[in-house]
Amino acid sequence: MNTDNNYVAGVVFGGPSDEHDVSVLTGLQVLHEISRSARIVYGIYWSKSGEFYSIPASLEAAAFMNGVPKEAGRLAFEVGGNGGFFTNSRLSKKRLPLDAAINCCHGGPGEDGTLQGMLQMAGIAYTGQGVAGASLVMDKVAFYGAVSAAGLSVLPRVLLRGEVDIDVPFDPPYIVKPRFGGSSIGIEVVNDLGTARDLARVSPYLRRGAVLEPYRPDLSDLNVGVRTFPSVEISAVERPLRRDKSGEILSYEDKYSGREGMVSAPRELPADVDESVIKNIRSIAASLIDIVAIRGIVRVDFLWKEGELYLNEVNSIPGSLARYLWIDPPRRFVELLDDMVAEAMNATAISYSVQGADGSVLERASSIASKLA
Numbered sequence: 001m002n003t004d005n006n007y008v009a010g011v012v013f014g015g016p017s018d019e020h021d022v023s024v025l026t027g028l029q030v031l032h033e034i035s036r037s038a039r040i041v042y043g044i045y046w047s048k049s050g051e052f053y054s055i056p057a058s059l060e061a062a063a064f065m066n067g068v069p070k071e072a073g074r075l076a077f078e079v080g081g082n083g084g085f086f087t088n089s090r091l092s093k094k095r096l097p098l099d100a101a102i103n104c105c106h107g108g109p110g111e112d113g114t115l116q117g118m119l120q121m122a123g124i125a126y127t128g129q130g131v132a133g134a135s136l137v138m139d140k141v142a143f144y145g146a147v148s149a150a151g152l153s154v155l156p157r158v159l160l161r162g163e164v165d166i167d168v169p170f171d172p173p174y175i176v177k178p179r180f181g182g183s184s185i186g187i188e189v190v191n192d193l194g195t196a197r198d199l200a201r202v203s204p205y206l207r208r209g210a211v212l213e214p215y216r217p218d219l220s221d222l223n224v225g226v227r228t229f230p231s232v233e234i235s236a237v238e239r240p241l242r243r244d245k246s247g248e249i250l251s252y253e254d255k256y257s258g259r260e261g262m263v264s265a266p267r268e269l270p271a272d273v274d275e276s277v278i279k280n281i282r283s284i285a286a287s288l289i290d291i292v293a294i295r296g297i298v299r300v301d302f303l304w305k306e307g308e309l310y311l312n313e314v315n316s317i318p319g320s321l322a323r324y325l326w327i328d329p330p331r332r333f334v335e336l337l338d339d340m341v342a343e344a345m346n347a348t349a350i351s352y353s354v355q356g357a358d359g360s361v362l363e364r365a366s367s368i369a370s371k372l373a
């Protein structure tokens with residue numbers, strides 16, 4: 001564990017995403033935990049419309065029911081050498097003195113590399129996946145290609161492409177999923193390809209793309225946590241349980257409708273499965289660190305039945321930051337957070353080179369305007 005915990009952190013949560021509300025829950029959990037540990041922390045709320053606000057660490061979930069809390073103060077965000085989050089009062093403009101940002105934004109631009117890129121361009125260290133890793137695991141087509149090429153066992157996955165004819169190498173019923181999405185939102189079970197196409201055309205969750213997978217109700221979910229600092233560590237394996245036993249899939253409500261989000265979701269922990277399955281899951285999860293550039297704490301989700309095990313997805317910013325999985329080895333929440341911040345602060349800063357951009361190409365260029373005439 002990092003022994004130098006005198007950091008100043010900004011907890012970024014919310015965001016213009018369909019997972020905005022659960023992001024608020026995760027962010028508040030982190031904000032309250034760091035506040036209790038007497039570290040300096042700023043709450044940075046990212047609204048549904050995309051603005052940033054500074055909020056008191058004492059706020060509870062009810063304060064966000066109607067959007068931006070009345071206690072919030074508007075923040076400006078700037079990129080560049082002296083970029084970051086700024087308060088902007090009538091008297092002065094002041095930069096928040098952050099050592100690192102703790103990213104608690106599930107789904108959308110908070111999890112797909114967009115926020116990561118913004119923070120990177122502002123020179124702010126941040127927790128979790130980098131831009132490339134975040135983008136890769138959020139794209140179900142790209143992720144499928146990467147892990148398949150690495151020889152890992154995954155269920156077949158096909159990209160729906162409008163009315164383009166596709167060869168579906170498995171029989172219905174099918175699961176239709178958003179191509180870019182980090183939760184169970186927008187996932188439907190359909191009985192034929194025509195219905196899948198219709199759904200992809202009209203569903204707001206599928207407007208950026210949809211993928212088709214075989215529906216396997218005989219498979220159960222098994223999840224495990226991975227963290228990469230101060231050394232690689234794999235958590236206990238959980239088996240999530242459904243609140244509604246009649247449901248076709250593990251739904252968004254199964255995961256998040258408890259009072260504390262993922263912390264209070266029903267689960268079997270540790271999962272009551274054979275030790276050989278646990279060993280295999282942990283081995284596959286560890287191998288993903290290099291394959292999809294894992295950093296920070298992620299949750300790796302599998303589908304399983306006796307004799308079969310399939311990698312499903314990597315959640316780069318899991319609900320409640322997967323704190324509930326760390327029972328073996330046991331880790332306190334503040335310890336996980338301290339190590340995530342230490343990892344972010346110790347990461348090699350990315351610098352962008354302008355070597356070669358000395359104006360010589362522009363000097364030798366002929367008139368662009370004349371070519372456009």
